[in-house]
Amino acid sequence: MALRRLDLTFPPLQATKPITYHLVKDFGLTPNILRAQIQPGQQGRMLVEVTGAKAAIDKGIRFLEHEGVLVGAAASxxxxxxxxxxxxxxxxxxxxxxxxxxxxxxxxxxxxxxxxxxxxxxxxxxxxxxxxxxx
Ligand code: SF4
Ligand code: SF4
Known part of the structure; x- marks a missing residue:
């Protein structure tokens, strides 16, 4: 099992999509939202801790990027x-x-x-x- 802390920036049209639902259902990951600033029609930001198999986390990140989410490493x-x-x-x-x-x-x-x-x-x-x- 691996844990990654991710800093996600959502473009305005993606901000209200059920991203964490997909991380759970499609990739078997456990997301723990540490902080979120999400409003319809505006750029959103979410700090999330993701736990799961390393390969699944990598796939989940690729999915997020494909959805237009900017994925960065969170502060350490x-x-x-x-x-x-x-x-x-x-x-x-x-x-x-x-x-x-x-x-x-x-x-x-x-x-x-x-x-x-x-x-x-x-x-x-x-x-x-x-x-x-x-x-
Ligand atoms: S870092 Fe120091 S100055 Fe800043 S809020 Fe905390 S106690 Fe106050
Ligand atoms: S010390 Fe860490 S957990 Fe506490 S407010 Fe600052 S960043 Fe958040």
Missing amino acids: DIVLDEEQCVTCGLCTSVCRPEALTLTDDTRELRFDKDQCVYCEACVIACPRRAITLEF
């Missing part, structure tokens, strides 16, 4: 600019897996890479642009 790490961070905690409040936490005593920002799903919520939330994704 986040980088914190400590000079910019003011430990306001906004990023921790949007981090659902609690990969980012503030220590009670020193209000130090901690990052647990094992918990992070690279959803980008913290990147968007940070008013100081102190967090960036690394690919």
Whole structure:
């Protein structure tokens, strides 16, 4: 079994197609949607973790590309600019897996890479642009 984290960009006319249904039914894959911004008639974006046989994942990716979906590798790490961070905690409040936490005593920002799903919520939330994704 293999796991790939994919960053999918949908052209406006494809945004509402049941893509994940096809990944399950046609390729036997298990998609786990980490983040999605999909609206009818607009370009959509989805961050998805796909589990399955490596060959099936490759076929699934080819299917997506054939459907006009832009398939990119998702981020594999986040980088914190400590000079910019003011430990306001906004990023921790949007981090659902609690990969980012503030220590009670020193209000130090901690990052647990094992918990992070690279959803980008913290990147968007940070008013100081102190967090960036690394690919
Ligand atoms: S939101 Fe930005 S400035 Fe605030 S704690 Fe998080 S990284 Fe630091
Ligand atoms: S990208 Fe940021 S908000 Fe999303 S899980 Fe990782 S640390 Fe949390």
